[in-house]
Amino acid sequence: MKWTRYLRSWEFALFGLLLLELGVLGLVNPVFFNLENLLYSTLDFTHILFAALPLTLVIITAGIDISGVSVMGLASITLGLVWVAGVNVFAALAVALLVGVLAGAFNGFFVSRTDVNPLVITLGTLFMFAGLAQGMPALLDKLGFKAYGSAGLAAYQYEGITGLPDAFIALTEGSLGIVPYPFLAVLFFALVLSLLLHKTRFGRYLYLIGVNPKAAVYSGVPIRRVLVWAYVLSGFGAALAGAMLTSYFTSARADLGGDALLPIITAVVLGGADILGGSGTILGTLLAGMILGFLRQGLLALGVTNDLIQVVVGSLLILAMAAKQLLHVYGEYRLKRKALSSREGR
Amino acid sequence: MKHLVRSREALVTLLLVLLVVVTGLFNPNFFKAASIVEIFNASLTLVLIALGEMFVILTRGIDVSVGATAGLAAVVLGTTLNLGWPVGAAVLAAVLAGTLAGALNAFGVTFLRVPPIIMTLGTLGIYRGLMRIITGGSWIENLPQSIKEPNLWSFLGVPFFVWTTLALLALTAFVTLRVRLARYFYAVGDNETGAYLLGLPVRWTQFAAYTLAGTFAAFAAVVFTSQIGFVSMNAADGFELKAIAANVLGGVSLTGGVGTPVGAAIGALFLTAVHSMLIFLGVPGIWDNAFAGIILLIVVYVDYRVRSALELQRRQARIRGDAGGGA
Numbered sequence: 001m002k003w004t005r006y007l008r009s010w011e012f013a014l015f016g017l018l019l020l021e022l023g024v025l026g027l028v029n030p031v032f033f034n035l036e037n038l039l040y041s042t043l044d045f046t047h048i049l050f051a052a053l054p055l056t057l058v059i060i061t062a063g064i065d066i067s068g069v070s071v072m073g074l075a076s077i078t079l080g081l082v083w084v085a086g087v088n089v090f091a092a093l094a095v096a097l098l099v100g101v102l103a104g105a106f107n108g109f110f111v112s113r114t115d116v117n118p119l120v121i122t123l124g125t126l127f128m129f130a131g132l133a134q135g136m137p138a139l140l141d142k143l144g145f146k147a148y149g150s151a152g153l154a155a156y157q158y159e160g161i162t163g164l165p166d167a168f169i170a171l172t173e174g175s176l177g178i179v180p181y182p183f184l185a186v187l188f189f190a191l192v193l194s195l196l197l198h199k200t201r202f203g204r205y206l207y208l209i210g211v212n213p214k215a216a217v218y219s220g221v222p223i224r225r226v227l228v229w230a231y232v233l234s235g236f237g238a239a240l241a242g243a244m245l246t247s248y249f250t251s252a253r254a255d256l257g258g259d260a261l262l263p264i265i266t267a268v269v270l271g272g273a274d275i276l277g278g279s280g281t282i283l284g285t286l287l288a289g290m291i292l293g294f295l296r297q298g299l300l301a302l303g304v305t306n307d308l309i310q311v312v313v314g315s316l317l318i319l320a321m322a323a324k325q326l327l328h329v330y331g332e333y334r335l336k337r338k339a340l341s342s343r344e345g346r
Numbered sequence: 347m348k349h350l351v352r353s354r355e356a357l358v359t360l361l362l363v364l365l366v367v368v369t370g371l372f373n374p375n376f377f378k379a380a381s382i383v384e385i386f387n388a389s390l391t392l393v394l395i396a397l398g399e400m401f402v403i404l405t406r407g408i409d410v411s412v413g414a415t416a417g418l419a420a421v422v423l424g425t426t427l428n429l430g431w432p433v434g435a436a437v438l439a440a441v442l443a444g445t446l447a448g449a450l451n452a453f454g455v456t457f458l459r460v461p462p463i464i465m466t467l468g469t470l471g472i473y474r475g476l477m478r479i480i481t482g483g484s485w486i487e488n489l490p491q492s493i494k495e496p497n498l499w500s501f502l503g504v505p506f507f508v509w510t511t512l513a514l515l516a517l518t519a520f521v522t523l524r525v526r527l528a529r530y531f532y533a534v535g536d537n538e539t540g541a542y543l544l545g546l547p548v549r550w551t552q553f554a555a556y557t558l559a560g561t562f563a564a565f566a567a568v569v570f571t572s573q574i575g576f577v578s579m580n581a582a583d584g585f586e587l588k589a590i591a592a593n594v595l596g597g598v599s600l601t602g603g604v605g606t607p608v609g610a611a612i613g614a615l616f617l618t619a620v621h622s623m624l625i626f627l628g629v630p631g632i633w634d635n636a637f638a639g640i641i642l643l644i645v646v647y648v649d650y651r652v653r654s655a656l657e658l659q660r661r662q663a664r665i666r667g668d669a670g671g672g673a
Contacts, residue, residue: 064463110643114650117600119408119463123587124642131636138630262471265464275461307478314471321465322458329459 010272014287021291025298032298036178043172043248045293046182047072047241048260049286052267053186053193054237056285057230059268060197062210062277063111063118065231068238068264070129071103072257075242077133080161080252081140089168097239103129104235108228133254137161160253164246172247182244186286189240193233194282206230210277262310266317267292292316354597354649355609361645362616369623376626383504389618390511391416391570395585396592396614397518397607398448398562401555402462403593406535406602409556411451411466412563413585414473417577419444419567421477423493424486424577433492441564447473448560452553470586478579486577494575507569514565518607531555536603591642592617597649616641 026032051068058065075096082092103125110121174181197203205226208216216223238257245256271288273280292313299309370377395412402409423440431439447469454465499506522528530551533541542548563582571577590600596613598605620641621634629637 110647114647116646116650120590120594120600120646121643123591123594124639124646126587126639127591127635127642128639131633131639134632135630135636138632262467265467269464275464305479307475307483310471310475311479314468314475317471318454318458318460318465318468321460321468322454325459 011281011283011287014271014284014291018287018291018294021294021298025294025301029298029301031301032294038294039175039178039180039183041297042183042186042290042293043180044297045263045289046180046186047245047248047257048263048267048293049186049289050189050241050244051234051238051257051260052264052271052285052289053190053282054230054233055264056268056271056273056280056282057193057197057206058118058234059273059275060206060210060277060280061227061230062213063227063230064275065104065107065122065234066119066261066265067103067107067122067125067129068234068241069257069259069261070126070133071100071235071238072242072245072260073254074103074129074133075100075239076246076252076256077136077161077254079243079246080164081137083164083252084161089165093168093243096243097236100235100237100239100242101232102235103239104232105228107235108231111231112224112227130254137254160249160251162251164250164252168247169250172244182248185240185244189237190282190286197282202226202229207278210274210279262317263289263292263313266313270317270320354595354645355606355612357648358595358597358609358612358616358645361641362612362619365619365623369626373626373628376623381622381626383508385619385622386508386615387505387573388622389615390507390573391566391582392585392588392592392614392618393511393515393611394562394566394569395582396589396596396610397515398559398565399586399589400593400598400605400607400610401531401558403590403598403600404531404535404602404605405552405555406538406600407455407462407552407555408590408600409451409466409559410463410586410590411447411470411473412559412589413582413587414470414477415444415447415560415563416567416570416582416585417477417580418447418473419564420571420577420581421480421486423567423571424489425480427489427493428486433490436493437568440567441561444560444562444564444567445557446560448557448563449553451560452556455556456549456552466586481577481579483579485579489571489575489577493572496572507572511569515607515611522607532603534602588617588638589614591638595642595645 022032022038031037051072055065055068078099079089079092079096082095083089087095107118107122107125110116110125111118114121172180172182176184197206205216205221205223208219208221209223209226213223241260242256246252249256267289268280268285269275269288270292271280271284271286273285295316296309296313299312300306304312366376375381395416399409399412419440422443423436426436426439427433451462451466451469454460454469455462458465460468496506501509522531530541530546531554533544533546534548534551538548541551566582566585570581592613593605593610594600594613595616596605596609596611598610598613617638620637624630624633624637
């Protein structure tokens with residue numbers, strides 16, 4: 001394998017873009033040259049990465065999972081409720097992650113057993129999980145279980161379930177050296193997923209399913225099982241994101257992550273995954289997510305409002321895609337021309 | 347009979363009637379004419395947005411920006427009204443804004459060739475951001491009485507907007523059934539390459555679909571602004587997903603080329619009715635979403651089972667060499 005191949009890859013371009021971005025931001029505002037600060041600011045977008053990384057696997061299979069934003073809220077509120085019930089907060093965390101896995105399995109079951117568009121299925125579960133997260137505390141309360149925590153209903157509606165133990169809050173407040181735990185966890189998660197995607201048979205199956213599901217079936221790929229696992233990982237990632245936000249905001253809420261859908265999908269698509277399936281890498285998603293995250297931080301630091309940032313991110317997504325598509329069309333055109341001229345030359 | 351089983355409109359209408367009857371049995375107040383009219387009235391926004399979305403889905407596309415488009419159009423309406431524009435001009439400006447927003451999606455999808463979900467996800471962010479930038483993030487209140495008045499007009503006890511929406515629905519239903527140009531939406535969605543080879547203007551048909559989605563979203567904006575009398579910053583938030591759900595419920599297939607305006611409207615009515623029914627049944631409103639999601643999943647699953655059963659039957663008939671097997 002020639003090393004120049006790496007230089008021409010999309011991930012390398014993203015890496016260059018990330019460095020360029022940090023350089024420009026640093027020149028405008030020297031705070032960005034402070035590594036500790038930079039790493040600390042990742043806390044604001046690690047939840048996007050937690051959800052976007054495994055979503056890459058789903059998108060590689062030509063699927064999509066938009067229910068992740070609801071799973072975040074569901075996992076968060078589950079964590080809170082289990083903790084209020086008197087269970088150790090880390091056991092509650094495990095239950096919340098399990099809920100994410102089950103939610104993913106639910107999606108995967110429907111996606112793999114029917115020919116219904118994954119967008120429709122996860123749209124249905126998006127509503128269902130959000131509804132469950134909103135309804136559960138009220139239902140439990142009616143059944144006589146003090147679901148709202150010590151502060152009661154009014155406080156719950158305003159700030160969710162609060163008063164979580166310090167040991168749990170420390171999961172996001174703490175750091176190893178200057179690297180915050182959540183960012184460390186994201187890197188580890190990315191490493192595991194990357195190995196899974198690029199070094200195992202399971203990973204190769206994902207690509208094959210995305211490129212040509214029929215060929216995958218005929219070559220004996222256990223297509224249903226592979227799909228279910230892809231969605232399970234996506235659900236698990238979303239639950240991790242929900243748990244991380246719970247610790248970061250020090251409260252369990254049903255509506256956490258509601259506005260994360262746009263940045264999550266932007267990260268995956270900007271990372272080089274084709275929404276039609278068959279391509280994409282974990283490294284690409286990780287880099288694109290960081291580019292977007294730091295861009296947001298940088299613009300906020302420059303005094304740009306949240307609203308304008310939304311416009312910028314939306315435009316960036318469209319422009320990146322348009323450039324990629326037009327390059328693709330031009331490449332096809334050149335190939336055809338080449339084929340034509342070689343025929344004429346003969 | 348076979349046709350009826352296969353028709354999603356029939357399935358969802360049946361489900362709707364069933365739910366209405368059950369709700370009525372638990373709480374007879376539900377049958378009172380006022381509640382029924384109230385449900386119709388409350389469903390108008392979603393019906394209109396879903397109708398626009400239908401064109402896009404028919405061409406095998408998807409538009410997740412329609413809610414944001416409606417919000418943006420509402421902001422244009424509110425802002426121009428408070429600037430002292432006459433109602434007619436303000437409504438026109440809003441409809442124009444919605445149409446332009448739709449046309450931008452259309453441009454990206456057809457000419458820049460950005461995949462629809464990416465394009466409209468991007469503009470979802472852009473339009474929501476623009477809304478707040480235009481207003482500075484505050485709600486638009488103190489709208490003149492002239493915009494709220496149409497909501498009070500009624501004929502035969504049925505509000506003006508219900509009539510106009512029904513008229514628009516009837517028009518759309520007629521056009522999509524009988525007008526050649528509108529059939530292009532079905533042709534392009536069913537088989538894009540085939541439509542292209544037949545000489546149909548594929549790109550322009552897709553362009554028209556996204557633009558219409560924007561126009562209909564603006565209609566919806568006019569209706570809800572008149573109904574509530576102010577424009578909040580999360581106006582029509584989440585309606586894009588509800589509009590897609592309404593279409594899927596009503597039998598508009600995301601694989602393109604299948605579905606009717608009446609189906610989309612019934613789907614939208616269903617989703618709205620669920621909300622009112624849950625209230626009449628004494629279930630708190632927070633369960634809305636869970637219920638809507640479960641119904642959506644059940645409907646697509648039942649539909650899948652019915653389709654695969656019919657397909658199996660057809661294949662078995664073909665193996666046996668029955669005369670009707672090929673049909």
